[in-house]
Amino acid sequence: xxxxxxxxxxxxxxxxxxxxxxxxxxxxxxxxxxxxxxxxxxxxxxxxxxxxxxxxxxxxxxxxxxxxxxxxxxxxxxxxxxxxxxxxxxxxxxxxxxxxxxxxxxxxxxxxxxxxxxxxxxxxxxxxxxxxxxxxxxxxxxxxxxxxxxxxxxxxx
Amino acid sequence: xxxxxxxxxxxxxxxxxxxxxxxxxxxxxxxxxxxxxxxxxxxxxxxxxxxxxxxxxxxxxxxxxxxxxxxxxxxxxxxxxxxxxxxxxxxxxxxxxxxxxxxxxxxxxxxxxxxxxxxxxxxxxxxxxxxxxxxxxxxxxxxxxxxxxxxxxxxxxxxxxxxxxxxxxxxxxxxxxxxxxxxxxxxxxxxxxxxxxxxxxxxxxxxxxxxxxxxxxxxxxxxxxxxxxxxxxxxxxxxxxxxxxxxxxxxxxxxxxxxxxxxxxxxxxxxxxxxxxxxxxxxxxxxxxxxxxxxxxxxxxxxxxx
Numbered sequence: 001x002x003x004x005x006x007x008x009x010x011x012x013x014x015x016x017x018x019x020x021x022x023x024x025x026x027x028x029x030x031x032x033x034x035x036x037x038x039x040x041x042x043x044x045x046x047x048x049x050x051x052x053x054x055x056x057x058x059x060x061x062x063x064x065x066x067x068x069x070x071x072x073x074x075x076x077x078x079x080x081x082x083x084x085x086x087x088x089x090x091x092x093x094x095x096x097x098x099x100x101x102x103x104x105x106x107x108x109x110x111x112x113x114x115x116x117x118x119x120x121x122x123x124x125x126x127x128x129x130x131x132x133x134x135x136x137x138x139x140x141x142x143x144x145x146x147x148x149x150x151x152x153x154x155x156x157x
Numbered sequence: 158x159x160x161x162x163x164x165x166x167x168x169x170x171x172x173x174x175x176x177x178x179x180x181x182x183x184x185x186x187x188x189x190x191x192x193x194x195x196x197x198x199x200x201x202x203x204x205x206x207x208x209x210x211x212x213x214x215x216x217x218x219x220x221x222x223x224x225x226x227x228x229x230x231x232x233x234x235x236x237x238x239x240x241x242x243x244x245x246x247x248x249x250x251x252x253x254x255x256x257x258x259x260x261x262x263x264x265x266x267x268x269x270x271x272x273x274x275x276x277x278x279x280x281x282x283x284x285x286x287x288x289x290x291x292x293x294x295x296x297x298x299x300x301x302x303x304x305x306x307x308x309x310x311x312x313x314x315x316x317x318x319x320x321x322x323x324x325x326x327x328x329x330x331x332x333x334x335x336x337x338x339x340x341x342x343x344x345x346x347x348x349x350x351x352x353x354x355x356x357x358x359x360x361x362x363x364x365x366x367x368x369x370x371x372x373x374x375x376x377x378x379x380x381x382x383x384x385x386x387x388x389x390x391x392x393x394x395x396x397x398x399x400x401x402x403x404x405x406x407x408x409x410x411x412x413x414x415x416x417x418x419x420x421x422x423x424x425x426x427x428x429x430x431x432x433x434x435x436x437x438x439x440x441x442x443x444x445x446x447x448x449x450x451x452x453x454x455x456x457x458x459x460x461x462x463x
Binding site for chain 2: 009010011012013014015016017018019020021023024026027030031033034037038146150153
């Protein structure tokens with residue numbers, strides 16, 4: 001009986017911890033989503049400003065993005081799943097033309113305007129935030145899963 | 158209707174009757190009570206003993222709890238995976254959330270009397286102490302089972318009427334423009350566009366000629382300064398040296414002027430090209446003038462009359 005009681009105590013504490021963790025994760029996830037929204041919005045505004053200021057013949061447009069017929073290049077930024085339960089992370093390569101890592105900013109102009117540079121850094125932040133948000137969401141799903149399972153144990157009634 | 162950014166990212170719990178009665182029953186065991194909880198209890202008509210100290214919400218430690226993974230694995234080891242549950246893991250887990258979803262359609266009034274995460278942390282600690290001292294056998298998860306969870310939500314903002322009016326105006330202008338473009342060939346009154354008149358073209362040519370003339374003048378002035386001015390200042394100089402000086406000064410000025418000239422001429426090109434490239438972009442203004450001048454008299458016509 002005493003053993004059962006201590007077990008029950010442990011399970012209950014675990015359950016409490018899981019619930020608290022769930023609340024924490026919800027808050028953090030919301031926060032990261034809000035940050036993502038902000039970063040994305042300011043990036044879009046900066047891009048719009050670039051196009052506004054440098055309108056006309058040399059405007060930033062989709063026409064400057066390489067098409068299927070252009071030379072191939074490697075991705076500068078990859079999503080890596082670490083596989084050990086720590087979620088995904090973003091892996092960046094330094095720009096190296098000889099190995100096929102081209103700087104995408106140079107498609108638009110050799111001397112990109114400041115606002116375009118800032119927009120790029122904002123969008124880069126966005127990618128990081130997406131990864132962070134995904135990790136949090138995965139953790140949240142795990143916690144929810146554990147709660148479901150724990151609820152079915154005979155110790156918690 | 159626009160959704161604005163979430164301002165308050167905190168998760169909130171509406172305390173149920175069970176929580177409040179529990180708090181009331183155990184209140185003499187509390188030594189410290191967070192501000193929010195104290196306010197909540199007062200609001201619901203419960204009184205705290207005088208000896209309890211009220212602490213600020215941010216003094217409550219609130220770190221993410223460590224989850225005992227080994228214990229967890231041991232406990233859930235014999236629970237089979239339920240595929241249909243993992244697919245939509247959100248649903249069966251928290252009954253609070255499903256309630257939340259169903260109620261979202263109704264307009265929700267701002268809920269003030271809620272428990273925040275820091276309060277829950279405090280509650281966990283308190284419950285832990287109570288269990289150790291054997292005052293009660295209640296766990297947090299049992300307490301909050303009956304509570305409703307309020308997730309952070311986007312505020313719904315109405316569209317600004319000023320913006321709406323502006324959009325409406327722009328839309329009307331656009332439609333007007335399209336209409337006039339369509340009826341341009343039919344209605345003789347609308348046929349004379351400012352770009353078509355000779356005066357307009359001469360004017361724009363004049364502008365360019367002036368720009369070029371300015372360039373020539375300043376280069377000539379630069380050469381004159383180098384050729385005569387330096388000679389007058391310094392004293393008699395050999396003829397070849399004077400020419401060299403003049404050419405150098407003129408060249409410097411020409412370089413500087415060339416930059417501005419190129420810029421200016423480029424602008425003209427843009428203006429001239431624009432109607433061909435995107436017909437709506439530049440023509441509208443002029444066309445609008447005509448539209449208005451039709452109704453409002455001769456003053457508006459003057460600019461293109463001469």
